[in-house]
Amino acid sequence: MKRPTQSDVAKLAGVSRATVSYVVNGSADVSISAETRARVLDAVAHLNYAPDARARSLRSGGSNTVGLLIPDLHNPHYWSIVQGVEDSVREQGYDLLLTSTSLDPEREAQTLAGLSGRRVDALILTLSFLEQSKATLTQLAANGYPVVTLGNTSFNVDAVIATYRNATARMMAHLLGLGHTRIGFIFGVGSKELATNRMAVYQESLAVAGLPVDPSLIDYSGPRIEDGYQAACRLLERTPRPSALLVINDWLAIGALRAVGERGLRVPEDISIASFDDTEMAAYLNPPLTSVRSNGYALGRQAASLAVERIRQPGRPIRRVQIEAELIIRSSTGATK
Amino acid sequence: MKRPTQSDVAKLAGVSRATVSYVVNGSADVSISAETRARVLDAVAHLNYAPDARARSLRSGGSNTVGLLIPDLHNPHYWSIVQGVEDSVREQGYDLLLTSTSLDPEREAQTLAGLSGRRVDALILTLSFLEQSKATLTQLAANGYPVVTLGNTSFNVDAVIATYRNATARMMAHLLGLGHTRIGFIFGVGSKELATNRMAVYQESLAVAGLPVDPSLIDYSGPRIEDGYQAACRLLERTPRPSALLVINDWLAIGALRAVGERGLRVPEDISIASFDDTEMAAYLNPPLTSVRSNGYALGRQAASLAVERIRQPGRPIRRVQIEAELIIRSSTGATK
DNA sequence: TTGAAAGCGGTACCAA
DNA sequence: TTGGTACCGCTTTCAA
Numbered sequence: 001m002k003r004p005t006q007s008d009v010a011k012l013a014g015v016s017r018a019t020v021s022y023v024v025n026g027s028a029d030v031s032i033s034a035e036t037r038a039r040v041l042d043a044v045a046h047l048n049y050a051p052d053a054r055a056r057s058l059r060s061g062g063s064n065t066v067g068l069l070i071p072d073l074h075n076p077h078y079w080s081i082v083q084g085v086e087d088s089v090r091e092q093g094y095d096l097l098l099t100s101t102s103l104d105p106e107r108e109a110q111t112l113a114g115l116s117g118r119r120v121d122a123l124i125l126t127l128s129f130l131e132q133s134k135a136t137l138t139q140l141a142a143n144g145y146p147v148v149t150l151g152n153t154s155f156n157v158d159a160v161i162a163t164y165r166n167a168t169a170r171m172m173a174h175l176l177g178l179g180h181t182r183i184g185f186i187f188g189v190g191s192k193e194l195a196t197n198r199m200a201v202y203q204e205s206l207a208v209a210g211l212p213v214d215p216s217l218i219d220y221s222g223p224r225i226e227d228g229y230q231a232a233c234r235l236l237e238r239t240p241r242p243s244a245l246l247v248i249n250d251w252l253a254i255g256a257l258r259a260v261g262e263r264g265l266r267v268p269e270d271i272s273i274a275s276f277d278d279t280e281m282a283a284y285l286n287p288p289l290t291s292v293r294s295n296g297y298a299l300g301r302q303a304a305s306l307a308v309e310r311i312r313q314p315g316r317p318i319r320r321v322q323i324e325a326e327l328i329i330r331s332s333t334g335a336t337k
Numbered sequence: 338m339k340r341p342t343q344s345d346v347a348k349l350a351g352v353s354r355a356t357v358s359y360v361v362n363g364s365a366d367v368s369i370s371a372e373t374r375a376r377v378l379d380a381v382a383h384l385n386y387a388p389d390a391r392a393r394s395l396r397s398g399g400s401n402t403v404g405l406l407i408p409d410l411h412n413p414h415y416w417s418i419v420q421g422v423e424d425s426v427r428e429q430g431y432d433l434l435l436t437s438t439s440l441d442p443e444r445e446a447q448t449l450a451g452l453s454g455r456r457v458d459a460l461i462l463t464l465s466f467l468e469q470s471k472a473t474l475t476q477l478a479a480n481g482y483p484v485v486t487l488g489n490t491s492f493n494v495d496a497v498i499a500t501y502r503n504a505t506a507r508m509m510a511h512l513l514g515l516g517h518t519r520i521g522f523i524f525g526v527g528s529k530e531l532a533t534n535r536m537a538v539y540q541e542s543l544a545v546a547g548l549p550v551d552p553s554l555i556d557y558s559g560p561r562i563e564d565g566y567q568a569a570c571r572l573l574e575r576t577p578r579p580s581a582l583l584v585i586n587d588w589l590a591i592g593a594l595r596a597v598g599e600r601g602l603r604v605p606e607d608i609s610i611a612s613f614d615d616t617e618m619a620a621y622l623n624p625p626l627t628s629v630r631s632n633g634y635a636l637g638r639q640a641a642s643l644a645v646e647r648i649r650q651p652g653r654p655i656r657r658v659q660i661e662a663e664l665i666i667r668s669s670t671g672a673t674k
Numbered sequence: 675t676t677g678a679a680a681g682c683g684g685t686a687c688c689a690a
Numbered sequence: 691t692t693g694g695t696a697c698c699g700c701t702t703t704c705a706a
Contacts, residue, residue: 002480005698005699007699018677018678018701018702019675019676021701022675025701030676031675032675033675033676036676048472048476050450050454051454051699052454052456053451053456054391054394054400054455054456054698054699054700055391055395055682055698055699055700055701056699056701058395058700059701060700073419073420083411095451098434098435098436099433099434100419100423102423107427114390116387117389119389136385143340224617225617225618225621229621254618254622255621258622258625280411280561281591284563284594284595285591286594286623342683343683343684353692354683354693355686355693355695356692358684359692364686367691367692368691369692370691389682391682391683392685392698393683393685394684395683395700396697396698397684397685398698
């Protein structure tokens, strides 16, 4: 009970293995008589033969596959990235191999090694734990292996990043303009480096407005809704209570919304809530969330383009693409009373 | 600029390729002198050599990898399945290769072919479009290739399914007991077959209660939140207005919740909402959702166990594992006025 | 138009 | 304890 091989087909069709290869791949520069082709295809269908991708890729040096590594399936932002990568990659005739690392540093390193060992044609990485993967990655890059990082420019490879700076500043201006002076920040991501730029803007904006940066208003939680919920609970205990909560992503904002609701507080009358990413759900929550949109889908598509470009043109200079995040104001933010 | 191969390492260390293989794999039944081992490892580190998984798997016939195919990343239910599969698979020493098909029949077939061509050691499938993949799949099964289906028993392979029958009946009893007589059903999945059992129970329960099955209360939407929103909008137009809405998953329920909220209706005072899956977010929405929990994580773990079992024990009889869904009552359902 | 044969990068058996 | 080598399933010259 083994899967049929090229030889099996060749034998059944009474031709050589080379011939089978030619007809299966429709090789343009080799002409096969209609009669032979038919016999081969018959045999293929009969045996339900499917070529072995490993052997094929081993021999021809390409797998027509790009690998994508994402840190955490539990965050909707990443699905849109996946979707973007997948769509683009397929349009260009490649397969996608997806792996998630569940925000576990060790797993991330393992997974990266695994993907790279498979010798996919290119790798797209959204790393959260840079340290662990640094060695592998720089080596890969040094070998000229096509790698594009998403959301990170600390490696000397193609990269696409969302620039949150301006939009975050605008968000802060929006909140400050509404009269908020105590603004909590729920900062629950895998690694702190990931969003330091947003944190920096938060602090700068407060400083510029002549407001103190109260460290007790900054809460480092985890990646799950429950973490966002807990963080919000803690922040709501502070006195005086913050009048606005900035949440690092929509997913955690669900938890924050709940914490607020449980206390009988209304959004935005009693407290404003704003988040990042603007994933699909943001517009549908109650109330719809003000959010900084980073457009994961576009990020994903760009990353895929860069990857395929580099496969086809290995020597081209490194490219960095930035995609500006954008402030979307909805009804979860309002003036303080 | 190519990646180093076994030969490169052998040359640098001044040993044969076989020796490199032995030390890299730590082959137990072959003893290598400490001195040689050190030289090899040095060379490995120096070149940053990583074995080629394709070649390895081609030669040794196993890839230590199981493939997972899921239809739609946009539904949180599937992440927990992925999580369960991933955790279990890793614990057992396997890698996971993930692919999503975005609810596109053609893509699903392609993807399946792709994964199967990679000759992973086992395949776990959550198919939504059975027809297209039937041929490939039955052939695979006939060859004794390890396949487990998740949520589907129409193939002669190992399977794990959530049985919704009892829990759905309980849900209906719950709603009927609260006095609801017009219950809308938002049924927005990839293929209708996927949830026919739940639909059947819905209809039976109504019939048993002596209530009519009004087809205008059953709405087939799509998989996105917006679809759920639109479906709810349509159902809320019916006269008399349904007093309860059953939604096929939590994700779509977000949209339904929004539609209800926009009309100034309160949940559950004016209208009850209940859903399926009970994913992470269900407990955190406003109000927390009554939901039929199918426990994707457990489903995923089971599927992975079955897959690995079969890899290790190809001859064992086919197993079918059922996991009972469970009704979780929260505050989104209440008595009609 | 077709076939023979040399590898791709490993593994594992057999000898040395 | 180490090396030589056949072979996994396929692609791709080169000849016939």
